[in-house]
Amino acid sequence: MINTMKRQVPRRRFLRTLGGTMTAGVTASLATSMQRPVIAAVNRAAGSAPQQVAADESFWREVQQSFSVDRAITYLNTSGASPSPRVVTDAITRQLLELEKAPSRNLFVPLAARMEPVRTELAKLFGCAGDEVAITRNATDALNTVLLGLPLSPGDEVLTTTQDYWAMLDALEQRRRRDGIVVKKITLPIFPRGMDDLVQAFERGITPRTKLILVTHPLNLTGQLLPVKQICEIAHARGIEVLVDGAQSIGHFGVKQAELDCDYFGASLHKWLMAPKETGMLYVKRDKIAKLWPLFPAPDSVKNDDIRRFEAFGTRSPVLLAIGEAVAYNNDLGAQRKEARLRFLTRHWVEQVKTLPKVRFHTSFEPGMNAGGIATMEITGVSSAALTAYLWSRHQIVVFDVARRTTEFQGIRITPHVHTTLEELDRFCDVIETVVSKGLPPTA
Numbered sequence: 001m002i003n004t005m006k007r008q009v010p011r012r013r014f015l016r017t018l019g020g021t022m023t024a025g026v027t028a029s030l031a032t033s034m035q036r037p038v039i040a041a042v043n044r045a046a047g048s049a050p051q052q053v054a055a056d057e058s059f060w061r062e063v064q065q066s067f068s069v070d071r072a073i074t075y076l077n078t079s080g081a082s083p084s085p086r087v088v089t090d091a092i093t094r095q096l097l098e099l100e101k102a103p104s105r106n107l108f109v110p111l112a113a114r115m116e117p118v119r120t121e122l123a124k125l126f127g128c129a130g131d132e133v134a135i136t137r138n139a140t141d142a143l144n145t146v147l148l149g150l151p152l153s154p155g156d157e158v159l160t161t162t163q164d165y166w167a168m169l170d171a172l173e174q175r176r177r178r179d180g181i182v183v184k185k186i187t188l189p190i191f192p193r194g195m196d197d198l199v200q201a202f203e204r205g206i207t208p209r210t211k212l213i214l215v216t217h218p219l220n221l222t223g224q225l226l227p228v229k230q231i232c233e234i235a236h237a238r239g240i241e242v243l244v245d246g247a248q249s250i251g252h253f254g255v256k257q258a259e260l261d262c263d264y265f266g267a268s269l270h271k272w273l274m275a276p277k278e279t280g281m282l283y284v285k286r287d288k289i290a291k292l293w294p295l296f297p298a299p300d301s302v303k304n305d306d307i308r309r310f311e312a313f314g315t316r317s318p319v320l321l322a323i324g325e326a327v328a329y330n331n332d333l334g335a336q337r338k339e340a341r342l343r344f345l346t347r348h349w350v351e352q353v354k355t356l357p358k359v360r361f362h363t364s365f366e367p368g369m370n371a372g373g374i375a376t377m378e379i380t381g382v383s384s385a386a387l388t389a390y391l392w393s394r395h396q397i398v399v400f401d402v403a404r405r406t407t408e409f410q411g412i413r414i415t416p417h418v419h420t421t422l423e424e425l426d427r428f429c430d431v432i433e434t435v436v437s438k439g440l441p442p443t444a
């Protein structure tokens with residue numbers, strides 16, 4: 001994890017980072033002046049522990065104001081997609097305006113060259129080599145590259161869980177029908193007694209035919225962290241590879257390849273990292289690149305062991321260059337500070353509603369068991385679909401109805417982010433309290 005203690009953000013570095021993905025003719029000063037209050041706040045907080053900064057509302061007020069979110073809306077669905085700070089949305093606008101001057105001169109080869117610093121920054125973020133990171137369009141792209149591209153024979157098994165993301169389970173189902181592989185899904189307890197419970201659940205699912213384990217880190221429906229490192233250990237000891245679905249981890253907390261030791265890792269960047277929408281990354285351990293079939297065949301000029309062979313999507317948009325600004329913004333906030341704040345925000349709303357009658361949680365709050373920014377609650381007797389619709393239509397509060405994606409339980413998933421104010425969370429809690437005492441209005 002990144003050490004945020006005593007770390008100053010030099011203004012020059014910020015300028016350089018911003019300039020690194022900027023097109024000619026755009027001055028860095030515009031973007032930088034908008035970030036100045038955040039830089040000042042980060043520098044003021046340099047000597048303080050992340051837990052202390054997490055509760056410092058004057059620090060987070062500056063951060064909140066660096067977004068152009070609509071405060072008439074309470075947005076609590078980071079796990080779906082996060083608002084980006086203005087430094088990112090401005091970069092998107094700049095890139096698009098520059099593009100339109102001469103599209104073909106800004107796309108294709110020039111764009112490919114300008115993606116390289118972004119690749120380097122993503123690799124640093126994940127703690128791997130630049131030639132192990134492909135820039136994809138989202139997590140689905142990244143993860144499907146492995147699920148559909150790994151050579152497997154009929155009867156080979158892929159082990160995963162019933163709580164993995166639907167698009168990955170769909171990809172495996174197609175592979176089952178097309179290639180005759182076996183997809184084995186284990187059901188995880190919502191409240192495991194400890195990480196060992198989860199490791200053992202995976203261990204019991206392994207057979208001599210298991211070739212790949214798909215594990216999500218953390219689960220998007222509950223925020224449950226999975227013991228990825230231990231799962232990798234038991235898998236590798238049996239010659240099994242591990243693909244990690246990190247859609248909910250990158251930018252949520254500091255996550256490094258060495259801490260997981262996975263073979264493959266796919267993530268969206270438009271969630272906790274706050275990067276432009278339709279951006280993602282795929283990590284492939286260097287010695288596994290050549291054996292993986294790309295989703296879209298790359299030209300012969302791209303060597304088999306070149307990670308760029310997984311980026312042959314056709315024409316791409318320079319909007320992805322603004323990933324660089326998102327990484328810089330996240331780095332400057334600091335992974336530990338961000339994680340501490342997300343835990344603080346979750347505690348803030350959970351403490352207010354947890355003692356209300358009929359409120360129950362589908363998230364474990366035992367130490368070390370959840371990711372911090374994700375928690376799922378239910379009001380017994382109230383449909384989560386109806387509650388989600390009501391929160392939006394009457395209160396402009398955006399949450400996610402987990403019953404859309406699982407039949408194992410129902411509830412609303414609440415995922416605030418650094419732009420979220422305590423007042424917004426209080427507003428949400430007030431509405432929940434009213435629904436608990438009065439129920440949903442008949443027309444909701």
Ligand SMILES: Cc1ncc(COP(=O)(O)O)c(C=O)c1O
Pocket residue numbers: 079080138139140141165167216218219220245247248267268269280
């Ligand atoms: C765990 C998990 N995996 C994969 C995805 C897919 O992400 P994307 O839509 O960026 O492809 C999501 C999206 O919510 C997710 O939560």
